[in-house]
Amino acid sequence: MPTLTRLALAVLVLLAASTAHAASNGSETLLRGLWTEAQLxxxxxxxxxxxxxxxxxxxxxxxxxxxxxxLPPVPADLREVIRRVNPAKGERLVALTFDLCERATNVAGYQNEIVNHLRAQHIPATFFAGGKWMRSHPEKAMQLMADPLFEVGNHAWTHANMAVADDAEARRQVLWTQAQYELLRAELARRAAAKGLSAEMAAVPPVPRLFRLPYGRNAERTLDLLAGLGLPIIQWDVLGEWNDGSGSPQKSAEYAVKRVRPGSIILLHANAVPKNTQLVVPILTRMLAAGGYHFVTVSELLRAGTPETVRSGYFAKPGDNVQYDTLFLGGGTQHPRPTDAKHP
Incomplete structure:
Protein backbone atom coordinates (compact mmCIF):
# COMPACT_ATOMS: atom_id res chain seq x y z
CA MET A 1 0.00 0.00 0.00
CA PRO A 2 1.48 3.44 -0.92
CA THR A 3 2.58 5.57 2.00
CA LEU A 4 0.03 8.31 1.23
CA THR A 5 -2.80 5.79 1.14
CA ARG A 6 -1.70 4.33 4.47
CA LEU A 7 -1.58 7.83 5.95
CA ALA A 8 -5.05 8.66 4.66
CA LEU A 9 -6.39 5.40 6.09
CA ALA A 10 -4.81 6.18 9.46
CA VAL A 11 -6.39 9.61 9.48
CA LEU A 12 -9.81 8.10 8.70
CA VAL A 13 -9.41 5.60 11.54
CA LEU A 14 -8.50 8.39 13.96
CA LEU A 15 -11.46 10.48 12.84
CA ALA A 16 -13.81 7.54 13.26
CA ALA A 17 -12.44 6.85 16.73
CA SER A 18 -12.83 10.51 17.63
CA THR A 19 -16.44 10.54 16.46
CA ALA A 20 -17.26 7.38 18.41
CA HIS A 21 -15.62 8.84 21.51
CA ALA A 22 -17.58 12.07 21.22
CA ALA A 23 -20.83 10.07 21.29
CA SER A 24 -19.74 7.71 24.09
CA ASN A 25 -22.01 9.33 26.66
CA GLY A 26 -25.20 9.52 24.64
CA SER A 27 -26.69 10.39 21.29
CA GLU A 28 -28.08 13.64 19.94
CA THR A 29 -30.42 11.60 17.76
CA LEU A 30 -31.72 9.77 20.82
CA LEU A 31 -32.08 12.94 22.89
CA ARG A 32 -33.95 14.90 20.22
CA GLY A 33 -35.97 11.88 19.16
CA LEU A 34 -37.46 11.30 22.61
CA TRP A 35 -38.02 14.83 23.91
CA THR A 36 -39.16 18.10 22.38
CA GLU A 37 -37.21 21.32 22.85
CA ALA A 38 -39.80 22.49 25.37
CA GLN A 39 -39.55 19.26 27.37
CA LEU A 40 -35.77 19.54 27.50
CA LEU A 71 -17.38 -3.05 36.45
CA PRO A 72 -13.75 -4.26 36.51
CA PRO A 73 -11.69 -3.16 39.54
CA VAL A 74 -10.14 0.29 39.38
CA PRO A 75 -6.48 0.29 38.21
CA ALA A 76 -3.79 1.09 40.77
CA ASP A 77 -3.16 4.67 39.60
CA LEU A 78 -6.83 5.63 40.15
CA ARG A 79 -7.41 4.06 43.60
CA GLU A 80 -7.13 7.22 45.68
CA VAL A 81 -9.24 10.39 45.82
CA ILE A 82 -8.67 12.26 42.55
CA ARG A 83 -8.60 16.06 42.97
CA ARG A 84 -7.37 17.09 39.54
CA VAL A 85 -5.37 15.84 36.55
CA ASN A 86 -2.02 16.97 35.15
CA PRO A 87 -2.60 17.04 31.36
CA ALA A 88 0.22 15.20 29.61
CA LYS A 89 0.46 17.84 26.88
CA GLY A 90 -0.10 20.85 29.10
CA GLU A 91 -3.48 21.51 27.54
CA ARG A 92 -5.79 24.02 29.22
CA LEU A 93 -8.49 21.49 30.05
CA VAL A 94 -11.09 21.91 32.77
CA ALA A 95 -13.97 19.70 33.93
CA LEU A 96 -17.21 21.21 35.21
CA THR A 97 -18.94 18.85 37.64
CA PHE A 98 -22.43 19.21 39.09
CA ASP A 99 -23.74 17.25 42.06
CA LEU A 100 -27.39 16.17 42.16
CA CYS A 101 -27.77 15.40 45.88
CA GLU A 102 -30.89 14.27 47.69
CA ARG A 103 -31.15 13.09 51.30
CA ALA A 104 -33.73 10.80 52.89
CA THR A 105 -35.59 13.71 54.48
CA ASN A 106 -36.47 15.80 51.43
CA VAL A 107 -36.62 16.01 47.64
CA ALA A 108 -34.10 18.24 45.88
CA GLY A 109 -34.68 19.98 42.56
CA TYR A 110 -33.23 20.16 39.05
CA GLN A 111 -31.72 23.48 38.00
CA ASN A 112 -32.86 23.48 34.38
CA GLU A 113 -31.35 26.91 33.72
CA ILE A 114 -27.86 25.48 34.23
CA VAL A 115 -28.44 22.56 31.89
CA ASN A 116 -30.05 24.83 29.29
CA HIS A 117 -26.96 27.07 29.34
CA LEU A 118 -24.60 24.13 28.91
CA ARG A 119 -26.63 22.79 25.99
CA ALA A 120 -26.93 26.19 24.32
CA GLN A 121 -23.15 26.72 24.55
CA HIS A 122 -22.27 23.07 23.75
CA ILE A 123 -20.31 22.73 27.00
CA PRO A 124 -19.58 19.17 28.22
CA ALA A 125 -20.04 18.44 31.92
CA THR A 126 -20.21 15.59 34.40
CA PHE A 127 -23.23 15.17 36.68
CA PHE A 128 -22.89 13.14 39.88
CA ALA A 129 -26.42 11.96 40.63
CA GLY A 130 -27.73 10.40 43.81
CA GLY A 131 -29.81 7.27 43.30
CA LYS A 132 -32.80 8.65 45.17
CA TRP A 133 -32.49 11.88 43.15
CA MET A 134 -32.66 9.86 39.92
CA ARG A 135 -35.75 8.04 41.17
CA SER A 136 -37.37 11.38 42.12
CA HIS A 137 -36.48 12.96 38.75
CA PRO A 138 -36.66 10.11 36.20
CA GLU A 139 -37.28 12.29 33.12
CA LYS A 140 -34.41 14.63 33.89
CA ALA A 141 -32.08 11.77 34.76
CA MET A 142 -32.85 10.03 31.46
CA GLN A 143 -32.34 13.27 29.54
CA LEU A 144 -28.88 13.63 31.07
CA MET A 145 -28.10 9.99 30.27
CA ALA A 146 -29.15 10.45 26.65
CA ASP A 147 -27.27 13.71 26.08
CA PRO A 148 -23.85 13.25 24.38
CA LEU A 149 -22.53 16.40 26.08
CA PHE A 150 -22.85 14.90 29.54
CA GLU A 151 -21.75 11.94 31.58
CA VAL A 152 -23.52 10.71 34.71
CA GLY A 153 -21.61 9.55 37.77
CA ASN A 154 -22.70 7.95 41.05
CA HIS A 155 -23.23 10.21 44.11
CA ALA A 156 -24.59 7.58 46.55
CA TRP A 157 -28.24 6.74 47.20
CA THR A 158 -29.11 9.33 49.87
CA HIS A 159 -25.83 11.26 50.17
CA ALA A 160 -24.38 9.04 52.89
CA ASN A 161 -21.13 10.13 54.50
CA MET A 162 -18.65 7.41 53.55
CA ALA A 163 -16.41 8.33 56.49
CA VAL A 164 -19.01 7.16 59.01
CA ALA A 165 -21.10 4.62 57.06
CA ASP A 166 -20.18 0.99 57.73
CA ASP A 167 -19.18 -1.21 54.81
CA ALA A 168 -22.66 -2.70 54.36
CA GLU A 169 -24.31 0.73 54.20
CA ALA A 170 -21.59 2.13 51.94
CA ARG A 171 -22.10 -0.75 49.50
CA ARG A 172 -25.86 -0.25 49.55
CA GLN A 173 -25.48 3.45 48.81
CA VAL A 174 -23.32 2.70 45.78
CA LEU A 175 -25.05 -0.39 44.41
CA TRP A 176 -28.60 0.90 44.81
CA THR A 177 -27.59 3.94 42.77
CA GLN A 178 -26.03 1.79 40.04
CA ALA A 179 -29.21 -0.32 39.97
CA GLN A 180 -31.49 2.73 39.78
CA TYR A 181 -29.51 4.03 36.82
CA GLU A 182 -29.94 0.66 35.10
CA LEU A 183 -33.69 0.74 35.68
CA LEU A 184 -33.93 4.16 34.05
CA ARG A 185 -31.66 3.08 31.22
CA ALA A 186 -34.01 0.16 30.59
CA GLU A 187 -36.92 2.60 30.33
CA LEU A 188 -34.84 4.75 28.01
CA ALA A 189 -34.19 1.68 25.85
CA ARG A 190 -37.90 0.87 25.78
CA ARG A 191 -38.74 4.35 24.55
CA ALA A 192 -35.91 4.24 22.03
CA ALA A 193 -37.23 0.95 20.63
CA ALA A 194 -40.72 2.42 20.27
CA LYS A 195 -39.22 5.22 18.15
CA GLY A 196 -36.99 2.94 16.09
CA LEU A 197 -33.88 4.30 17.82
CA SER A 198 -32.59 1.16 19.54
CA ALA A 199 -29.20 1.39 17.84
CA GLU A 200 -28.59 4.73 19.56
CA MET A 201 -28.62 3.04 22.98
CA ALA A 202 -25.14 1.65 22.35
CA ALA A 203 -23.80 5.13 23.15
CA VAL A 204 -25.43 5.23 26.60
CA PRO A 205 -23.15 3.67 29.26
CA PRO A 206 -24.69 0.63 31.01
CA VAL A 207 -23.89 2.05 34.48
CA PRO A 208 -22.11 5.09 35.95
CA ARG A 209 -18.34 4.75 35.81
CA LEU A 210 -17.28 7.40 38.35
CA PHE A 211 -18.10 8.14 42.00
CA ARG A 212 -18.23 11.36 44.00
CA LEU A 213 -18.01 11.30 47.79
CA PRO A 214 -20.90 13.02 49.59
CA TYR A 215 -19.42 15.90 51.60
CA GLY A 216 -16.08 14.91 50.06
CA ARG A 217 -15.62 12.53 53.03
CA ASN A 218 -14.14 9.06 53.09
CA ALA A 219 -12.43 6.55 55.36
CA GLU A 220 -9.36 4.53 54.37
CA ARG A 221 -11.53 1.46 53.78
CA THR A 222 -13.66 3.48 51.34
CA LEU A 223 -10.79 3.51 48.86
CA ASP A 224 -10.67 -0.29 48.61
CA LEU A 225 -14.45 -0.66 48.64
CA LEU A 226 -15.02 1.70 45.70
CA ALA A 227 -11.98 0.42 43.82
CA GLY A 228 -13.39 -3.09 44.09
CA LEU A 229 -16.70 -1.86 42.69
CA GLY A 230 -14.89 -0.34 39.72
CA LEU A 231 -15.55 3.32 40.53
CA PRO A 232 -12.74 5.91 40.62
CA ILE A 233 -13.38 8.58 43.29
CA ILE A 234 -13.62 12.04 41.75
CA GLN A 235 -13.11 15.01 44.05
CA TRP A 236 -12.33 18.59 42.95
CA ASP A 237 -9.63 21.19 43.41
CA VAL A 238 -11.77 24.28 42.77
CA LEU A 239 -14.97 25.40 44.52
CA GLY A 240 -17.34 26.98 42.02
CA GLU A 241 -19.86 28.23 44.59
CA TRP A 242 -17.62 30.11 47.01
CA ASN A 243 -19.54 32.75 48.94
CA ASP A 244 -18.05 35.66 50.88
CA GLY A 245 -21.47 36.47 52.33
CA SER A 246 -22.45 38.87 49.58
CA GLY A 247 -24.04 36.20 47.41
CA SER A 248 -22.38 37.76 44.38
CA PRO A 249 -22.23 35.39 41.37
CA GLN A 250 -19.44 37.52 39.89
CA LYS A 251 -17.28 37.10 43.00
CA SER A 252 -17.92 33.36 43.06
CA ALA A 253 -16.81 33.04 39.44
CA GLU A 254 -13.74 35.21 39.99
CA TYR A 255 -12.78 33.17 43.07
CA ALA A 256 -12.96 29.97 41.03
CA VAL A 257 -11.12 31.27 37.97
CA LYS A 258 -8.20 32.48 40.10
CA ARG A 259 -7.73 28.91 41.36
CA VAL A 260 -8.23 27.01 38.12
CA ARG A 261 -5.20 25.33 36.57
CA PRO A 262 -4.97 23.11 33.51
CA GLY A 263 -6.62 19.85 34.57
CA SER A 264 -8.81 21.35 37.29
CA ILE A 265 -12.09 19.80 38.41
CA ILE A 266 -14.68 22.36 39.54
CA LEU A 267 -17.36 21.55 42.12
CA LEU A 268 -20.87 22.91 41.44
CA HIS A 269 -24.45 21.77 42.07
CA ALA A 270 -27.48 21.42 39.80
CA ASN A 271 -30.05 20.31 42.38
CA ALA A 272 -31.40 23.86 42.93
CA VAL A 273 -30.17 23.96 46.54
CA PRO A 274 -27.37 26.56 46.21
CA LYS A 275 -29.34 29.69 45.30
CA ASN A 276 -27.08 31.39 42.77
CA THR A 277 -25.35 28.60 40.85
CA GLN A 278 -27.45 29.24 37.75
CA LEU A 279 -26.11 32.81 37.80
CA VAL A 280 -22.51 31.77 38.46
CA VAL A 281 -22.24 29.23 35.64
CA PRO A 282 -22.66 31.60 32.65
CA ILE A 283 -20.10 34.03 34.12
CA LEU A 284 -17.69 31.24 35.03
CA THR A 285 -17.84 29.50 31.65
CA ARG A 286 -17.41 32.79 29.81
CA MET A 287 -14.34 33.70 31.88
CA LEU A 288 -12.78 30.26 31.47
CA ALA A 289 -13.35 30.26 27.72
CA ALA A 290 -11.79 33.73 27.48
CA GLY A 291 -8.79 32.32 29.36
CA GLY A 292 -8.30 29.67 26.70
CA TYR A 293 -9.76 26.75 28.65
CA HIS A 294 -11.40 23.83 26.88
CA PHE A 295 -14.27 22.06 28.67
CA VAL A 296 -14.21 18.26 28.94
CA THR A 297 -15.96 15.56 30.93
CA VAL A 298 -14.13 14.00 33.85
CA SER A 299 -13.56 10.78 31.91
CA GLU A 300 -11.98 12.75 29.07
CA LEU A 301 -9.82 14.59 31.58
CA LEU A 302 -8.63 11.33 33.13
CA ARG A 303 -7.56 10.08 29.71
CA ALA A 304 -5.59 13.27 29.08
CA GLY A 305 -3.02 12.97 31.85
CA THR A 306 -1.95 11.84 35.30
CA PRO A 307 -4.32 12.22 38.26
CA GLU A 308 -3.31 14.16 41.36
CA THR A 309 -4.63 12.24 44.37
CA VAL A 310 -4.98 12.32 48.14
CA ARG A 311 -5.90 9.63 50.64
CA SER A 312 -8.68 11.60 52.30
CA GLY A 313 -11.05 14.03 50.58
CA TYR A 314 -11.72 17.63 51.55
CA PHE A 315 -13.20 20.86 50.17
CA ALA A 316 -10.37 23.42 49.98
CA LYS A 317 -7.93 22.21 52.66
CA PRO A 318 -7.49 18.94 54.59
CA GLY A 319 -9.97 18.53 57.44
CA ASP A 320 -12.38 21.27 56.40
CA ASN A 321 -15.27 18.82 55.98
CA VAL A 322 -15.08 16.77 59.19
CA GLN A 323 -18.04 18.66 60.65
CA TYR A 324 -20.28 16.63 58.34
CA ASP A 325 -19.53 13.53 60.41
CA THR A 326 -22.01 14.81 63.04
CA LEU A 327 -23.93 17.62 61.31
CA PHE A 328 -26.42 15.27 59.62
CA LEU A 329 -28.03 12.13 61.03
CA GLY A 330 -28.12 8.63 59.57
CA GLY A 331 -24.61 8.78 58.17
CA GLY A 332 -25.47 11.98 56.38
CA THR A 333 -28.76 10.84 54.86
CA GLN A 334 -31.03 12.85 57.20
CA HIS A 335 -31.44 16.47 58.24
CA PRO A 336 -32.01 16.91 61.98
CA ARG A 337 -35.71 17.30 62.69
CA PRO A 338 -36.93 20.91 63.00
CA THR A 339 -37.80 20.19 66.64
CA ASP A 340 -34.21 19.32 67.51
CA ALA A 341 -32.73 22.03 69.72
CA LYS A 342 -29.28 21.44 68.28
CA HIS A 343 -27.36 19.07 66.07
CA PRO A 344 -26.11 15.87 67.67
Whole structure:
Protein backbone atom coordinates (compact mmCIF):
# COMPACT_ATOMS: atom_id res chain seq x y z
CA MET A 1 0.00 0.00 0.00
CA PRO A 2 1.48 3.44 -0.92
CA THR A 3 2.58 5.57 2.00
CA LEU A 4 0.03 8.31 1.23
CA THR A 5 -2.80 5.79 1.14
CA ARG A 6 -1.70 4.33 4.47
CA LEU A 7 -1.58 7.83 5.95
CA ALA A 8 -5.05 8.66 4.66
CA LEU A 9 -6.39 5.40 6.09
CA ALA A 10 -4.81 6.18 9.46
CA VAL A 11 -6.39 9.61 9.48
CA LEU A 12 -9.81 8.10 8.70
CA VAL A 13 -9.41 5.60 11.54
CA LEU A 14 -8.50 8.39 13.96
CA LEU A 15 -11.46 10.48 12.84
CA ALA A 16 -13.81 7.54 13.26
CA ALA A 17 -12.44 6.85 16.73
CA SER A 18 -12.83 10.51 17.63
CA THR A 19 -16.44 10.54 16.46
CA ALA A 20 -17.26 7.38 18.41
CA HIS A 21 -15.62 8.84 21.51
CA ALA A 22 -17.58 12.07 21.22
CA ALA A 23 -20.83 10.07 21.29
CA SER A 24 -19.74 7.71 24.09
CA ASN A 25 -22.01 9.33 26.66
CA GLY A 26 -25.20 9.52 24.64
CA SER A 27 -26.69 10.39 21.29
CA GLU A 28 -28.08 13.64 19.94
CA THR A 29 -30.42 11.60 17.76
CA LEU A 30 -31.72 9.77 20.82
CA LEU A 31 -32.08 12.94 22.89
CA ARG A 32 -33.95 14.90 20.22
CA GLY A 33 -35.97 11.88 19.16
CA LEU A 34 -37.46 11.30 22.61
CA TRP A 35 -38.02 14.83 23.91
CA THR A 36 -39.16 18.10 22.38
CA GLU A 37 -37.21 21.32 22.85
CA ALA A 38 -39.80 22.49 25.37
CA GLN A 39 -39.55 19.26 27.37
CA LEU A 40 -35.77 19.54 27.50
CA UNK A 41 -35.92 23.22 28.48
CA UNK A 42 -38.07 22.41 31.51
CA UNK A 43 -40.05 24.76 33.74
CA UNK A 44 -39.69 26.53 37.11
CA UNK A 45 -41.41 23.52 38.68
CA UNK A 46 -38.21 21.54 38.08
CA UNK A 47 -36.41 23.75 40.58
CA UNK A 48 -38.69 23.09 43.54
CA UNK A 49 -36.93 21.79 46.66
CA UNK A 50 -39.06 20.46 49.50
CA UNK A 51 -38.32 21.41 53.10
CA UNK A 52 -36.66 18.75 55.26
CA UNK A 53 -39.20 16.53 57.03
CA UNK A 54 -42.09 18.02 55.03
CA UNK A 55 -42.80 14.41 54.05
CA UNK A 56 -42.06 11.04 55.69
CA UNK A 57 -38.50 9.81 55.92
CA UNK A 58 -37.68 7.89 52.74
CA UNK A 59 -35.01 5.22 53.03
CA UNK A 60 -36.83 2.85 50.67
CA UNK A 61 -34.68 0.96 48.15
CA UNK A 62 -34.94 0.95 44.36
CA UNK A 63 -36.95 -1.71 42.56
CA UNK A 64 -33.75 -3.72 42.11
CA UNK A 65 -31.10 -3.83 44.84
CA UNK A 66 -28.01 -4.73 42.83
CA UNK A 67 -26.92 -3.78 39.32
CA UNK A 68 -26.72 -6.36 36.57
CA UNK A 69 -23.52 -4.80 35.23
CA UNK A 70 -20.28 -5.41 37.12
CA LEU A 71 -17.38 -3.05 36.45
CA PRO A 72 -13.75 -4.26 36.51
CA PRO A 73 -11.69 -3.16 39.54
CA VAL A 74 -10.14 0.29 39.38
CA PRO A 75 -6.48 0.29 38.21
CA ALA A 76 -3.79 1.09 40.77
CA ASP A 77 -3.16 4.67 39.60
CA LEU A 78 -6.83 5.63 40.15
CA ARG A 79 -7.41 4.06 43.60
CA GLU A 80 -7.13 7.22 45.68
CA VAL A 81 -9.24 10.39 45.82
CA ILE A 82 -8.67 12.26 42.55
CA ARG A 83 -8.60 16.06 42.97
CA ARG A 84 -7.37 17.09 39.54
CA VAL A 85 -5.37 15.84 36.55
CA ASN A 86 -2.02 16.97 35.15
CA PRO A 87 -2.60 17.04 31.36
CA ALA A 88 0.22 15.20 29.61
CA LYS A 89 0.46 17.84 26.88
CA GLY A 90 -0.10 20.85 29.10
CA GLU A 91 -3.48 21.51 27.54
CA ARG A 92 -5.79 24.02 29.22
CA LEU A 93 -8.49 21.49 30.05
CA VAL A 94 -11.09 21.91 32.77
CA ALA A 95 -13.97 19.70 33.93
CA LEU A 96 -17.21 21.21 35.21
CA THR A 97 -18.94 18.85 37.64
CA PHE A 98 -22.43 19.21 39.09
CA ASP A 99 -23.74 17.25 42.06
CA LEU A 100 -27.39 16.17 42.16
CA CYS A 101 -27.77 15.40 45.88
CA GLU A 102 -30.89 14.27 47.69
CA ARG A 103 -31.15 13.09 51.30
CA ALA A 104 -33.73 10.80 52.89
CA THR A 105 -35.59 13.71 54.48
CA ASN A 106 -36.47 15.80 51.43
CA VAL A 107 -36.62 16.01 47.64
CA ALA A 108 -34.10 18.24 45.88
CA GLY A 109 -34.68 19.98 42.56
CA TYR A 110 -33.23 20.16 39.05
CA GLN A 111 -31.72 23.48 38.00
CA ASN A 112 -32.86 23.48 34.38
CA GLU A 113 -31.35 26.91 33.72
CA ILE A 114 -27.86 25.48 34.23
CA VAL A 115 -28.44 22.56 31.89
CA ASN A 116 -30.05 24.83 29.29
CA HIS A 117 -26.96 27.07 29.34
CA LEU A 118 -24.60 24.13 28.91
CA ARG A 119 -26.63 22.79 25.99
CA ALA A 120 -26.93 26.19 24.32
CA GLN A 121 -23.15 26.72 24.55
CA HIS A 122 -22.27 23.07 23.75
CA ILE A 123 -20.31 22.73 27.00
CA PRO A 124 -19.58 19.17 28.22
CA ALA A 125 -20.04 18.44 31.92
CA THR A 126 -20.21 15.59 34.40
CA PHE A 127 -23.23 15.17 36.68
CA PHE A 128 -22.89 13.14 39.88
CA ALA A 129 -26.42 11.96 40.63
CA GLY A 130 -27.73 10.40 43.81
CA GLY A 131 -29.81 7.27 43.30
CA LYS A 132 -32.80 8.65 45.17
CA TRP A 133 -32.49 11.88 43.15
CA MET A 134 -32.66 9.86 39.92
CA ARG A 135 -35.75 8.04 41.17
CA SER A 136 -37.37 11.38 42.12
CA HIS A 137 -36.48 12.96 38.75
CA PRO A 138 -36.66 10.11 36.20
CA GLU A 139 -37.28 12.29 33.12
CA LYS A 140 -34.41 14.63 33.89
CA ALA A 141 -32.08 11.77 34.76
CA MET A 142 -32.85 10.03 31.46
CA GLN A 143 -32.34 13.27 29.54
CA LEU A 144 -28.88 13.63 31.07
CA MET A 145 -28.10 9.99 30.27
CA ALA A 146 -29.15 10.45 26.65
CA ASP A 147 -27.27 13.71 26.08
CA PRO A 148 -23.85 13.25 24.38
CA LEU A 149 -22.53 16.40 26.08
CA PHE A 150 -22.85 14.90 29.54
CA GLU A 151 -21.75 11.94 31.58
CA VAL A 152 -23.52 10.71 34.71
CA GLY A 153 -21.61 9.55 37.77
CA ASN A 154 -22.70 7.95 41.05
CA HIS A 155 -23.23 10.21 44.11
CA ALA A 156 -24.59 7.58 46.55
CA TRP A 157 -28.24 6.74 47.20
CA THR A 158 -29.11 9.33 49.87
CA HIS A 159 -25.83 11.26 50.17
CA ALA A 160 -24.38 9.04 52.89
CA ASN A 161 -21.13 10.13 54.50
CA MET A 162 -18.65 7.41 53.55
CA ALA A 163 -16.41 8.33 56.49
CA VAL A 164 -19.01 7.16 59.01
CA ALA A 165 -21.10 4.62 57.06
CA ASP A 166 -20.18 0.99 57.73
CA ASP A 167 -19.18 -1.21 54.81
CA ALA A 168 -22.66 -2.70 54.36
CA GLU A 169 -24.31 0.73 54.20
CA ALA A 170 -21.59 2.13 51.94
CA ARG A 171 -22.10 -0.75 49.50
CA ARG A 172 -25.86 -0.25 49.55
CA GLN A 173 -25.48 3.45 48.81
CA VAL A 174 -23.32 2.70 45.78
CA LEU A 175 -25.05 -0.39 44.41
CA TRP A 176 -28.60 0.90 44.81
CA THR A 177 -27.59 3.94 42.77
CA GLN A 178 -26.03 1.79 40.04
CA ALA A 179 -29.21 -0.32 39.97
CA GLN A 180 -31.49 2.73 39.78
CA TYR A 181 -29.51 4.03 36.82
CA GLU A 182 -29.94 0.66 35.10
CA LEU A 183 -33.69 0.74 35.68
CA LEU A 184 -33.93 4.16 34.05
CA ARG A 185 -31.66 3.08 31.22
CA ALA A 186 -34.01 0.16 30.59
CA GLU A 187 -36.92 2.60 30.33
CA LEU A 188 -34.84 4.75 28.01
CA ALA A 189 -34.19 1.68 25.85
CA ARG A 190 -37.90 0.87 25.78
CA ARG A 191 -38.74 4.35 24.55
CA ALA A 192 -35.91 4.24 22.03
CA ALA A 193 -37.23 0.95 20.63
CA ALA A 194 -40.72 2.42 20.27
CA LYS A 195 -39.22 5.22 18.15
CA GLY A 196 -36.99 2.94 16.09
CA LEU A 197 -33.88 4.30 17.82
CA SER A 198 -32.59 1.16 19.54
CA ALA A 199 -29.20 1.39 17.84
CA GLU A 200 -28.59 4.73 19.56
CA MET A 201 -28.62 3.04 22.98
CA ALA A 202 -25.14 1.65 22.35
CA ALA A 203 -23.80 5.13 23.15
CA VAL A 204 -25.43 5.23 26.60
CA PRO A 205 -23.15 3.67 29.26
CA PRO A 206 -24.69 0.63 31.01
CA VAL A 207 -23.89 2.05 34.48
CA PRO A 208 -22.11 5.09 35.95
CA ARG A 209 -18.34 4.75 35.81
CA LEU A 210 -17.28 7.40 38.35
CA PHE A 211 -18.10 8.14 42.00
CA ARG A 212 -18.23 11.36 44.00
CA LEU A 213 -18.01 11.30 47.79
CA PRO A 214 -20.90 13.02 49.59
CA TYR A 215 -19.42 15.90 51.60
CA GLY A 216 -16.08 14.91 50.06
CA ARG A 217 -15.62 12.53 53.03
CA ASN A 218 -14.14 9.06 53.09
CA ALA A 219 -12.43 6.55 55.36
CA GLU A 220 -9.36 4.53 54.37
CA ARG A 221 -11.53 1.46 53.78
CA THR A 222 -13.66 3.48 51.34
CA LEU A 223 -10.79 3.51 48.86
CA ASP A 224 -10.67 -0.29 48.61
CA LEU A 225 -14.45 -0.66 48.64
CA LEU A 226 -15.02 1.70 45.70
CA ALA A 227 -11.98 0.42 43.82
CA GLY A 228 -13.39 -3.09 44.09
CA LEU A 229 -16.70 -1.86 42.69
CA GLY A 230 -14.89 -0.34 39.72
CA LEU A 231 -15.55 3.32 40.53
CA PRO A 232 -12.74 5.91 40.62
CA ILE A 233 -13.38 8.58 43.29
CA ILE A 234 -13.62 12.04 41.75
CA GLN A 235 -13.11 15.01 44.05
CA TRP A 236 -12.33 18.59 42.95
CA ASP A 237 -9.63 21.19 43.41
CA VAL A 238 -11.77 24.28 42.77
CA LEU A 239 -14.97 25.40 44.52
CA GLY A 240 -17.34 26.98 42.02
CA GLU A 241 -19.86 28.23 44.59
CA TRP A 242 -17.62 30.11 47.01
CA ASN A 243 -19.54 32.75 48.94
CA ASP A 244 -18.05 35.66 50.88
CA GLY A 245 -21.47 36.47 52.33
CA SER A 246 -22.45 38.87 49.58
CA GLY A 247 -24.04 36.20 47.41
CA SER A 248 -22.38 37.76 44.38
CA PRO A 249 -22.23 35.39 41.37
CA GLN A 250 -19.44 37.52 39.89
CA LYS A 251 -17.28 37.10 43.00
CA SER A 252 -17.92 33.36 43.06
CA ALA A 253 -16.81 33.04 39.44
CA GLU A 254 -13.74 35.21 39.99
CA TYR A 255 -12.78 33.17 43.07
CA ALA A 256 -12.96 29.97 41.03
CA VAL A 257 -11.12 31.27 37.97
CA LYS A 258 -8.20 32.48 40.10
CA ARG A 259 -7.73 28.91 41.36
CA VAL A 260 -8.23 27.01 38.12
CA ARG A 261 -5.20 25.33 36.57
CA PRO A 262 -4.97 23.11 33.51
CA GLY A 263 -6.62 19.85 34.57
CA SER A 264 -8.81 21.35 37.29
CA ILE A 265 -12.09 19.80 38.41
CA ILE A 266 -14.68 22.36 39.54
CA LEU A 267 -17.36 21.55 42.12
CA LEU A 268 -20.87 22.91 41.44
CA HIS A 269 -24.45 21.77 42.07
CA ALA A 270 -27.48 21.42 39.80
CA ASN A 271 -30.05 20.31 42.38
CA ALA A 272 -31.40 23.86 42.93
CA VAL A 273 -30.17 23.96 46.54
CA PRO A 274 -27.37 26.56 46.21
CA LYS A 275 -29.34 29.69 45.30
CA ASN A 276 -27.08 31.39 42.77
CA THR A 277 -25.35 28.60 40.85
CA GLN A 278 -27.45 29.24 37.75
CA LEU A 279 -26.11 32.81 37.80
CA VAL A 280 -22.51 31.77 38.46
CA VAL A 281 -22.24 29.23 35.64
CA PRO A 282 -22.66 31.60 32.65
CA ILE A 283 -20.10 34.03 34.12
CA LEU A 284 -17.69 31.24 35.03
CA THR A 285 -17.84 29.50 31.65
CA ARG A 286 -17.41 32.79 29.81
CA MET A 287 -14.34 33.70 31.88
CA LEU A 288 -12.78 30.26 31.47
CA ALA A 289 -13.35 30.26 27.72
CA ALA A 290 -11.79 33.73 27.48
CA GLY A 291 -8.79 32.32 29.36
CA GLY A 292 -8.30 29.67 26.70
CA TYR A 293 -9.76 26.75 28.65
CA HIS A 294 -11.40 23.83 26.88
CA PHE A 295 -14.27 22.06 28.67
CA VAL A 296 -14.21 18.26 28.94
CA THR A 297 -15.96 15.56 30.93
CA VAL A 298 -14.13 14.00 33.85
CA SER A 299 -13.56 10.78 31.91
CA GLU A 300 -11.98 12.75 29.07
CA LEU A 301 -9.82 14.59 31.58
CA LEU A 302 -8.63 11.33 33.13
CA ARG A 303 -7.56 10.08 29.71
CA ALA A 304 -5.59 13.27 29.08
CA GLY A 305 -3.02 12.97 31.85
CA THR A 306 -1.95 11.84 35.30
CA PRO A 307 -4.32 12.22 38.26
CA GLU A 308 -3.31 14.16 41.36
CA THR A 309 -4.63 12.24 44.37
CA VAL A 310 -4.98 12.32 48.14
CA ARG A 311 -5.90 9.63 50.64
CA SER A 312 -8.68 11.60 52.30
CA GLY A 313 -11.05 14.03 50.58
CA TYR A 314 -11.72 17.63 51.55
CA PHE A 315 -13.20 20.86 50.17
CA ALA A 316 -10.37 23.42 49.98
CA LYS A 317 -7.93 22.21 52.66
CA PRO A 318 -7.49 18.94 54.59
CA GLY A 319 -9.97 18.53 57.44
CA ASP A 320 -12.38 21.27 56.40
CA ASN A 321 -15.27 18.82 55.98
CA VAL A 322 -15.08 16.77 59.19
CA GLN A 323 -18.04 18.66 60.65
CA TYR A 324 -20.28 16.63 58.34
CA ASP A 325 -19.53 13.53 60.41
CA THR A 326 -22.01 14.81 63.04
CA LEU A 327 -23.93 17.62 61.31
CA PHE A 328 -26.42 15.27 59.62
CA LEU A 329 -28.03 12.13 61.03
CA GLY A 330 -28.12 8.63 59.57
CA GLY A 331 -24.61 8.78 58.17
CA GLY A 332 -25.47 11.98 56.38
CA THR A 333 -28.76 10.84 54.86
CA GLN A 334 -31.03 12.85 57.20
CA HIS A 335 -31.44 16.47 58.24
CA PRO A 336 -32.01 16.91 61.98
CA ARG A 337 -35.71 17.30 62.69
CA PRO A 338 -36.93 20.91 63.00
CA THR A 339 -37.80 20.19 66.64
CA ASP A 340 -34.21 19.32 67.51
CA ALA A 341 -32.73 22.03 69.72
CA LYS A 342 -29.28 21.44 68.28
CA HIS A 343 -27.36 19.07 66.07
CA PRO A 344 -26.11 15.87 67.67
Missing amino acids: AGTPADRVVTKPWAQPLDNSPPARLTPETT
